[in-house]
Amino acid sequence: xxxxxxxxxxxxxxxxxxxxxxxxxxxxxxxxxxxxxxxxxxxxxxxxxxxxxxxxxxxxxxxxxxxxxxxxxxxxxxxxxxxxxxxxxxxxxxxxxxxxxxxxxxxxxxxxxxxxxxxxxxxxxxxxxxxxxxxxxxxxxxxxxxxxxxxxxxxxxxxxxxxxxxxxxxxxxxxxxxxxxxxxxxxxxxxxxxxxxxxxxxxxxxxxxxxxxxxxxxxxxxxxxxxxxxxxxxxxxxxxxxxxxxxxxxxxxxxxxxxxxxxxxxxxxxxxxxxxxxxxxxxxxxxxxxxxxxxxxx
Amino acid sequence: xxxxxxxxxxxxxxxxxxxxxxxxxxxxxxxxxxxxxxxxxxxxxxxxxxxxxxxxxxxxxxxxxxxxxxxxxxxxxxxxxxxxxxxxxxxxxxxxxxxxxxxxxxxxxxxxxxxxxxxxxxxxxxxxxxxxxxxxxxxxxxxxxxxxxxxxxxxxxxxxxxxxxxxxxxxxxxxxxxxxxxxxxxxxxxxxxxxxxxxxxxxxxxxxxxxxxxxxxxxxxxxxxxxxxxxxxxxxxxxxxxxxxxxxxxxxxxxxxxxxxxxxxxxxxxxxxxx
Amino acid sequence: xxxxxxxxxxxxxxxxxxxxxxxxxxxxxxxxxxxxxxxxxxxxxxxxxxxxxxxxxxxxxxxxxxxxxxxxxxxxxxxxxxxxxxxxxxxxxxxxxxxxxxxxxxxxxxxxxxxxxxxxxxxxxxxxxxxxxxxxxxxxxxxxxxxxxxxxxxxxxxxxxxxxxxxxxxxxxxxxxxxxxxxxxxxxxxxxxxxxxxxxxxxxxxxxxxxxxxxxxxxxxxxxxxxxxxxxxxxxxxxxxxxxxxxxxxxxxxxxxxxxxxxxxxxxxxxxxxxxxxxxxxxxxxxxxxxxxxxxxxxxxxxxxxxxxxxxxxxxxxxxxxxxxxxxxxxxxxxxxxxxxxxxxxxxxxxxxxxx
Numbered sequence: 001x002x003x004x005x006x007x008x009x010x011x012x013x014x015x016x017x018x019x020x021x022x023x024x025x026x027x028x029x030x031x032x033x034x035x036x037x038x039x040x041x042x043x044x045x046x047x048x049x050x051x052x053x054x055x056x057x058x059x060x061x062x063x064x065x066x067x068x069x070x071x072x073x074x075x076x077x078x079x080x081x082x083x084x085x086x087x088x089x090x091x092x093x094x095x096x097x098x099x100x101x102x103x104x105x106x107x108x109x110x111x112x113x114x115x116x117x118x119x120x121x122x123x124x125x126x127x128x129x130x131x132x133x134x135x136x137x138x139x140x141x142x143x144x145x146x147x148x149x150x151x152x153x154x155x156x157x158x159x160x161x162x163x164x165x166x167x168x169x170x171x172x173x174x175x176x177x178x179x180x181x182x183x184x185x186x187x188x189x190x191x192x193x194x195x196x197x198x199x200x201x202x203x204x205x206x207x208x209x210x211x212x213x214x215x216x217x218x219x220x221x222x223x224x225x226x227x228x229x230x231x232x233x234x235x236x237x238x239x240x241x242x243x244x245x246x247x248x249x250x251x252x253x254x255x256x257x258x259x260x261x262x263x264x265x266x267x268x269x270x271x272x273x274x275x276x277x278x279x280x281x282x283x284x285x286x287x288x289x290x291x292x293x294x295x296x297x298x
Numbered sequence: 299x300x301x302x303x304x305x306x307x308x309x310x311x312x313x314x315x316x317x318x319x320x321x322x323x324x325x326x327x328x329x330x331x332x333x334x335x336x337x338x339x340x341x342x343x344x345x346x347x348x349x350x351x352x353x354x355x356x357x358x359x360x361x362x363x364x365x366x367x368x369x370x371x372x373x374x375x376x377x378x379x380x381x382x383x384x385x386x387x388x389x390x391x392x393x394x395x396x397x398x399x400x401x402x403x404x405x406x407x408x409x410x411x412x413x414x415x416x417x418x419x420x421x422x423x424x425x426x427x428x429x430x431x432x433x434x435x436x437x438x439x440x441x442x443x444x445x446x447x448x449x450x451x452x453x454x455x456x457x458x459x460x461x462x463x464x465x466x467x468x469x470x471x472x473x474x475x476x477x478x479x480x481x482x483x484x485x486x487x488x489x490x491x492x493x494x495x496x497x498x499x500x501x502x503x504x505x506x507x508x509x510x511x512x513x514x515x516x517x518x519x520x521x522x523x524x525x526x527x528x529x530x531x532x533x534x535x536x537x538x539x540x541x542x543x544x545x546x547x548x549x550x551x552x553x554x555x556x557x558x559x560x561x562x563x564x565x566x567x568x569x570x571x572x573x
Numbered sequence: 574x575x576x577x578x579x580x581x582x583x584x585x586x587x588x589x590x591x592x593x594x595x596x597x598x599x600x601x602x603x604x605x606x607x608x609x610x611x612x613x614x615x616x617x618x619x620x621x622x623x624x625x626x627x628x629x630x631x632x633x634x635x636x637x638x639x640x641x642x643x644x645x646x647x648x649x650x651x652x653x654x655x656x657x658x659x660x661x662x663x664x665x666x667x668x669x670x671x672x673x674x675x676x677x678x679x680x681x682x683x684x685x686x687x688x689x690x691x692x693x694x695x696x697x698x699x700x701x702x703x704x705x706x707x708x709x710x711x712x713x714x715x716x717x718x719x720x721x722x723x724x725x726x727x728x729x730x731x732x733x734x735x736x737x738x739x740x741x742x743x744x745x746x747x748x749x750x751x752x753x754x755x756x757x758x759x760x761x762x763x764x765x766x767x768x769x770x771x772x773x774x775x776x777x778x779x780x781x782x783x784x785x786x787x788x789x790x791x792x793x794x795x796x797x798x799x800x801x802x803x804x805x806x807x808x809x810x811x812x813x814x815x816x817x818x819x820x821x822x823x824x825x826x827x828x829x830x831x832x833x834x835x836x837x838x839x840x841x842x843x844x845x846x847x848x849x850x851x852x853x854x855x856x857x858x859x860x861x862x863x864x865x866x867x868x869x870x871x872x873x874x875x876x877x878x879x880x881x882x883x884x885x886x887x888x889x890x891x892x893x894x895x896x897x898x899x900x901x902x903x904x905x906x907x908x909x910x911x912x913x914x915x916x917x918x919x920x921x922x923x924x925x926x927x928x929x
Contacts, residue, residue, distance in 0.1 A: 043421075111319050116563075199671070200645045
């Protein structure tokens with residue numbers, strides 16, 4: 001046997017081995033990831049509703065309908081606005097918490113464990129819990145406010161149009177601030193100690209140290225954390241589902257809730273597919289934009 | 299700064315920490331309290347802050363009526379899908395790291411799957427499951443959670459496998475191990491901390507999922523989050539059942555945090571640091 | 574410019590007494606090296622001077638004024654760190670300018686100072702690069718540049734060469750010494766490497782377990798160590814310690830294998846019937862011919878380095894290394910006749926380890 005053919009055999013064997021290893025993963029992701037995506041695009045050009053099952057090409061009718069759908073844009077606005085409010089609050093609170101726990105302290109592990117508990121429980125449970133907490137009569141929130149205000153209060157947290165969003169915000173911030181906290185804590189503890197000491201000796205002020213040393217050091221981590229949370233907030237569904245169901249009216253409808261209603265309540269399948277495609281398109285564009293910006297910055 | 303000032307600072311930090319911890323724990327305490335209150339205590343006004351006794355009626359009802367099966371269903375689907383996703387994801391990640399299978403494209407394509415909001419693909423998946431006749435079965439839900447968690451597993455394991463020195467694997471090959479054996483006898487043990495952290499998270503994701511369970515189950519394999527939402531009625535809300543069922547979903551997480559805090563912290567921070 | 578004074582400085586970490594009542598006076602312009610094994614308290618002492626650690630007791634004063642309790646930035650010191658602690662997101666120029674900006678220097682002043690430092694350290698060519706694009710030696714220069722632009726009273730250097738490879742380290746040692754002469758400022762240098770201590774210091778402070786074992790000029794410590802620890806720490810290969818007895822009533826000493834050496838002008842004083850530890854540096858040995866030989870040794874291992882040759886042998890269980898002329902005719906498993914420069918050797922008490 002010649003040497004080259006045995007090397008060739010070994011290479012073939014290695015090639016077979018490496019593709020064998022990724023095959024199951026690729027198969028599963030193709031089936032549950034790619035197939036539905038293709039199906040989604042196809043459906044969005046057909047006309048399938050509760051009453052019709054028309055698989056012929058229908059053009060851009062559903063996409064055209066998107067533009068005139070006020071409920072859609074309103075739900076999108078809710079989603080974006082909520083993200084824009086919740087995310088900075090979570091970052092700020094998470095940062096403050098991380099500062100609090102950065103240096104050693106007794107019982108630190110226990111405190112951290114307690115604080116991270118909300119993050120690992122189901123958003124459904126979180127939403128349910130806060131719905132019970134916010135109950136106008138039997139919940140503790142109104143009681144505490146009454147105690148502080150010194151009189152009886154009857155705030156209808158999950159019904160009053162002006163109170164529903166703050167209530168959802170509290171639940172969301174409660175559940176996800178610990179996530180930011182943990183990530184920022186890890187990032188802050190990784191900031192080089194000698195660099196901080198060097199800055200101290202160089203006489204840098206608190207602000208200068210933060211801007212020139214701490215912020216650049218935690219920025220990559222913070223960026224990823226913000227991206228993860230922004231994508232999460234954009235698909236906000238579970239907490240709203242349990243706390244308000246999107247109500248009162250469509251007051252707290254997010255894009256996910258609206259898409260669900262369209263697909264599984266109204267069975268306006270083709271239209272909901274168009275919505276879904278719009279969302280995927282927008283998110284992909286957003287993520288690519290964000291990644292580009294970061295690459296340029298680096 | 300003198301010693302006294304230092305002591306005061308620590309005391310102030312401890313006080314803050316205590317306040318914050320209380321704030322974060324209180325809602326879960328309230329939930330737990332509801333689950334063991336008597337009906338009179340639940341619907342007392344003003345509310346009862348500390349339950350008078352330890353009443354397990356809520357839990358007993360769940361088990362008597364068979365609602366507790368939902369927890370079992372969650373356990374089965376989350377458990378099996380975690381094992382599957384870890385095995386499939388681990389070997390795929392290894393191939394991507396060591397043999398650069400698919401270059402960067404495959405890895406990026408896989409992680410991008412994770413970005414798509416579940417609701418967007420929910421309906422096509424529902425249709426697919428209808429045609430495969432696996433709606434409302436363990437198979438269906440397990441398959442879905444496996445697929446859903448795979449990108450995460452591959453992404454995380456990719457990072458952990460990259461940290462293993464190549465020399466170690468080469469030395470094992472020289473020592474006469476097959477490629478397959480290297481995978482299980484060298485790579486897996488070397489990355490076990492990361493593997494375990496990833497597995498914990500994969501389980502948590504599946505355990506906590508609501509949307510897919512809502513769409514893909516009806517009665518047979520309903521999971522506990524779906525069951526919880528069922529107790530919020532337009533006419534009446536079953537407080538004690540909500541409390542008890544939610545606590546059944548929360549207790550394993552308390553256990554996880556209590557025993558595997560290190561891995562959770564690792565999993566969270568790694569995800570962001572490596573991502 | 575003031576001198577630095579430490580008076581009975583104590584530092585506790587919890588129950589650990591890291592620095593035990595160290596007193597030290599450093600006159601202006603001196604190059605002083607704090608050296609000792611890891612955990613001896615040398616870095617703690619340096620960081621206390623910098624203000625990065627609070628001391629638990631005693632006083633540190635600069636120019637007669639106590640600086641305890643002052644923030645690091647108010648002490649007018651500069652420091653070079655072991656990891657260089659360069660700011661990774663700032664260019665070399667901005668790294669060097671950082672301390673000046675913090676002190677609100679004008680732009681033209683900053684430019685002048687950075688220009689001066691970069692010329693002195695020959696780093697002008699990469700001022701616009703970032704630390705990660707530099708080699709270890711270049712980073713080291715930038716770190717030093719950042720320290721010197723500030724015109725501080727006191728330069729603190731914490732193991733600045735330990736991350737460099739051996740060749741670069743030799744070069745940088747010389748440059749640091751040159752820099753000290755050019756600046757004429759007080760340098761306090763911490764290292765665990767005795768060669769750095771010996772070569773750089775005007776005065777060495779040798780620490781162990783938070784206590785000053787001995788301080789003085791390098792050669793003074795080398796030639797007249799106060800105890801076994803100091804003697805063993807300085808010099809490479811280390812001093813050999815051989816347990817010896819008095820030779821009857823004569824002026825000589827008896828080695829453990831029975832050989833007798835009796836050419837001392839001043840015979841050591843043995844405690845009654847007891848033993849002493851004889852400290853012989855490797856270079857105190859030389860190959861002897863004929864009658865000038867003091868002892869015979871069965872050479873076990875020969876290590877030629879080119880300039881010198883090390884021969885090791887065993888004296889009744891004691892391992893001994895001799896540093897011999899490179900052209901010495903010695904070979905493994907053969908006997909060699911050695912003479913010892915006995916007047917340069919030192920005797921230590923077998924019990925206390927103090928030099929006699």
